Amino acid sequence: MHDIYLSVIGLFGLLSIAVLMLPLSRRLNIPYTVIVTAAGIIIGLVIAATGLNGSLGGSSGTGAHNGGSPIEGIPIAGEILLALGSFTVTSEVILFVFLPVLIFESALAIVGVAISTVIVGGTMHLLTGTALIACLLLGAIVSATDPVAVVAIFKELAAPRRLGILVEGESLFNDATSIVIYNILLAMLLGLTQATPLSGVLSFLEVFLGGAAVGYILARAMCWLVGHLRQQTIVEVTLTIALAYIAFVVAEHFLHVSGVMATLTAGLVLGSIGRTRISGGSWATLTETWENIGFWANSLIFIMVGIAVPAILADASITALWALAGVIAAATAARAVLIYGLLPSLKWIGRKVDITRGYQAVMLWGGLRGAVSLALALAIAENANVAADTQNFILTLVTGLVLFTLFINATTIRYVMSYFGLDALPAADRGVQNRAMIRAISDVRQQITEFARDHRVKDAIVKPLQREYDARIHLLKQDIGDAGDLSDADWLKVGLSTITAHEKQIYLDLYREGFLSARSAQTLLRCVEDMNDALRHDGPDAYATPAASITRFPNTFLLALAVHRRLGLGAWLSASLAERFETLRACHATIEDLRSTYVPRLEGMIGGPETVAAIDSILAERLRHVAFALDALNNQYPDYAKRMEERSLGQVAVRVEAEDYDQMERDGLVSPEIYRALEDHLAHTSRKFERRPPLDIGLRPLELVGRVPLFTDLSETDKAEIASMLKPRLAIPGEMICHKGDTGHEMYFISSGTLEVKLDQGDVQLNNGDYFGELSLLRAQPRNADVVANGFCDLLILRKRDFDRLLEENAAISEHVYEIAADRLK
Secondary structure, X not given: OHHXXXXXXXXXXXXXXXXXXXXXXXXXXXXXXXXHHHHHHHHHHHHHHOOOOOOOOOOOOHHHHHOOOOOOOOHHHHHHHHHHHHOOOOHHHHHHHHHHHHHHHHOOOHHHHHHHHHHHHHHHXXXXXXXXXXXXXXXXXXXXXXXHHHHXXXXXXXXXXXXXXXXXXXXXXXXXXXXXXXXXXXXHHOOOOOOOHHHHHHHHHHHHHHHHHHHHXXXXXXXXXXXXXXXXXXXHHHHHHHHHHHHHHHHHHHOOOOHHHHHHHHHHHHHHHHHHOOOHHHHHHXXXXXXXXXXXXXXXHHHHHHHHHHHHOOOOOHHHHHHHHHHHHHHHHHHHHHHHHHOHHHHHHOOOOOOOHHHHHHHHHOOOEOHHHHHHHHHHHHOOOOOHHHHHHHHHHHHHHHHHHHHHHHHXXXXXXXXXXXXXXXXXXXXXXXXXXXXXXXXXXXXXXXXXXXXXXXXXHHHHHHHHHHHHHHHHHHHHHHHHOOOHHHHHHHHHHHHHHHHHHHHHHHHHOOOOOHHHHHHHHHHHHHHHHHHHHHOHHHXXXXXXXXXXXXXXXXXXXXXXXXXXXXXXXXXXXXXXXHHHHHHHHHHHHHHHHHHHHHOOOOOOHHHHHHHHHHHHHHHHHHHHHHHHHHHHOHHHHHHHHHHHHHHHHHHHHHHHHHHHHHHXXXXXXXXXXXXXXHHHHHHHHHOOOOOOOOOOHXXXXXXXXXXXXXXXXXXXXXXXXXXXXXXOOOOEEEOOOOEOOEEEEEEEOOEEEEEOOEEEEEOOOOEEOHHHHHHOOEOOOEEEEOOOEEEEEEEHHHHHHHHHHOHHHHHHHHHHHHHHHO
16 A cells, blocks of 8 residues: 555656646746756756665665655655655656557658667777677667657648658657667577578568557557447547557567557557548547647656666766767767768659758757667666676666757757748748738727727727737738748649648548548548648649549549459449549539638738639639539439438538537526437437438349330340340440450440540540440451540440340341441441
């Protein structure tokens, strides 16, 4: 019981001290992790001065407590210090308690980590004469940058999305890669594995890729599970927390692969597809929850690191300081090789990553070390099989490097940013900001004037306030001059970026409200991200290409179409068509909404009137293409289009009804009991609108035969026999059915839809009931024209041997076919 209360005081005492450092860090303008670590060092020094410090790996101070209060006359302070000292940092605490949270909440640098390991290890081997394996182990440990600190820095920089992903990914994968290399080198150091390059590479691939596979499988399973638990926030959030730890423990403890890589992959998968699996309200709660958990873990780990520092560095010598200088120089040089050598080389392999000198400098100086590096060093210190001098060598140098990057790099990074102008808004952003402020201040001035007039406020009071607002507006208009030098293309880029951000939010809202399925939401959000990337890197001219992708048929659809044609299985094709229906409807409605309600609000904010007109024109062109694709579906499946509209109206009705009940409850018109009953009733009503209705592609041969006028007068028996000869096929818009010059082995009947025959003397349109391709069969000659589907078409295919049999057995059909063929030959 005594140990339990000490642990409780220690945990929540440290957490309370850590979070109280947050307002202090903001007041002093010092990075939070730095001031928390400093607080931990102070606590560690006090504990050491009172004799309460214990070993690194266990609960310290219990012996001191047995003899009474450690601080004579102040028993409460002694108890608190004892509790804080008993809650010590170990490698297991960092790796199994804090690291899954930090990696998961933050969510390729393999070559970079390997280079860093070799540079640092080789340098320290030459400087100190320590065994090469031990020095390489040190190099692997210090190659793990702190993802939390690095991500925070680049959020401050407001870096471009691809650069942000590159830097965050580099930091996160650094951790995973460093730990894998560390484990391999440690096994070599202890003689547990053969120290050959091949065995090292094979071990790395096994542990690294194995961890990624574990994380991916568990994350996909979790996403599938929560996809069936919509609107159950507590369950969804709790499952994501469990996922972080389960992925780590299953990979690390049971399968002996990389737990960090498993957790990292799980976090990346959840961040990628979880947004369209977890319900909208739950996602907001989940984000806030993980931010809190990540903050708590980050706070605790750095204050515990600070507490451990005095004991770790107690026996450091002058020689160790010289070695520390060598580690700092080597680690910085290794990172410079990565930043200035490897990252720019990505352009050689077609990766468009714009990395300016300023970003490179900040990335170099922002390579902070923290939790992971210290955890790996502590694991060495706790391993009885590692020689004592090697333990001290690694633990002292790693701790010194962590402190250097926290107290030197982190506190001066803002000056590097300022030197390269990265702490200022770009001219375009500053122009938009100023125009937004002008609009807001003008509205405030007008409302103050109206209020004063309506309430008869004296001019002596109103006029000074009006002049103050006028002066602010004047200063802002002056500052707009810097942004006014932007070209029309630059303003167009800013405007389209703004529109794209709003479009993304609309799709997320549609998904949250149940108007979009997960797959359709993913398709639309991916299109928006591609448009955003194209704008950032290639400008407005590149916007149209990814925007048009929404109307193209994706590979998954074409595969479903091929499966239906080859195997006759239509379920996948039916689902793909239904998804296309939903996606195009949502895109069409969103673009209309953007043009009618959002584009007009850009007037006065983005460039001049010509810029707003250009944005509207671009959206109009997008709308035309989407409308064309949607009309093709509506014409082919009118009944399904009607059912989709009925579903949408039902969903709107449910949402409006829910909003009315919410307002009644807020106004006190209904009691909580009645409100819950109304919610239950509404939930029952809304269930019939939750699932998208299935789409019947209708490719049944007998029904299609009945639509062809050539077969109308036949008996039901003859129709059934002909249907058995024919193979149904769905043609998609733009598909080439026949190629000029090909050898013909079948003819086609059009059950529904229109096609174009591309003849030298002009195009000919074929409609419902027409047929084509018979000339090749009758004359045994190549096709004389291309035939292209204008929209979706239901076709019936008749092979050559069945064609000959049909003409032989049915004189009327034979006569009609030869008559049409003769007319076409003329």
